[in-house]
Amino acid sequence: MIRKYFPAFLIFGFFAPLLIFGAMTLHADTTNPSTSLDELEKRIALFKPDPTYRDDNAALVALREAVAAAKEGNYGIGACLVDEITGEIIQRGRNHIFSPYFRSDLHAEMDVLTGYEQRVKAHTPKVEGLVLITSLEPCPMCLARIITAGVQKVYYLAPDPYGGMVHLFKNLPPIWQEIAQGRTYEPAQCSPGLTTIATEVFKYSAEMLDERLKEK
Numbered sequence: 001m002i003r004k005y006f007p008a009f010l011i012f013g014f015f016a017p018l019l020i021f022g023a024m025t026l027h028a029d030t031t032n033p034s035t036s037l038d039e040l041e042k043r044i045a046l047f048k049p050d051p052t053y054r055d056d057n058a059a060l061v062a063l064r065e066a067v068a069a070a071k072e073g074n075y076g077i078g079a080c081l082v083d084e085i086t087g088e089i090i091q092r093g094r095n096h097i098f099s100p101y102f103r104s105d106l107h108a109e110m111d112v113l114t115g116y117e118q119r120v121k122a123h124t125p126k127v128e129g130l131v132l133i134t135s136l137e138p139c140p141m142c143l144a145r146i147i148t149a150g151v152q153k154v155y156y157l158a159p160d161p162y163g164g165m166v167h168l169f170k171n172l173p174p175i176w177q178e179i180a181q182g183r184t185y186e187p188a189q190c191s192p193g194l195t196t197i198a199t200e201v202f203k204y205s206a207e208m209l210d211e212r213l214k215e216k
């Protein structure tokens with residue numbers, strides 16, 4: 001009996017490690033969240049800001065936040081408030097929809113503005129001269145919040161044709177358009193490589209997280 005099955009054991013013994021190794025490789029390529037986020041993080045760390053692009057420094061801050069958000073299991077979007085004159089980062093934030101616990105309001109822009117307003121605790125928080133840089137075009141909720149907050153300039157690294165509201169600005173209800181008159185919401189002046197990274201960090205988990213929201 002043993003002789004009869006011996007060749008089968010031999011064949012299994014030869015192929016089993018290959019199958020297990022193959023499965024591990026597949027797992028690493030498709031489901032291990034740290035692999036490509038680490039790679040994106042490395043590209044951000046090695047990126048040299050180009051002084052000919054006004055927003056590169058702040059864009060890199062937003063991207064570091066975006067990667068941190070994705071690593072925490074949230075949408076890979078980050079943002080910061082910057083002093084337009086000095087370039088000082090006044091507040092930074094990132095998407096916190098799913099982690100550490102579900103917060104339907106905590107998009108990156110909302111996180112930044114809430115953090116800033118809670119910190120300064122003023123009747124009229126000073127936003128003059130502050131620019132909001134976000135890694136992705138703001139959604140309808142965030143654009144309405146930005147308008148309410150009084151932020152005059154918003155620059156985004158990557159467009160969001162499916163969820164962004166800036167390119168649909170004319171579809172906002174009239175009062176929002178009126179308040180926002182004269183304000184600037186447009187793509188950031190940053191290196192094209194940073195726009196690419198912003199898109200990649202967002203796309204890393206966007207589809208999967210969109211599904212989670214659809215299932216709610």
Ligand SMILES: [Zn+2]
Pocket residue numbers: 107108109138139140141142143
């Ligand atoms: Zn938003």
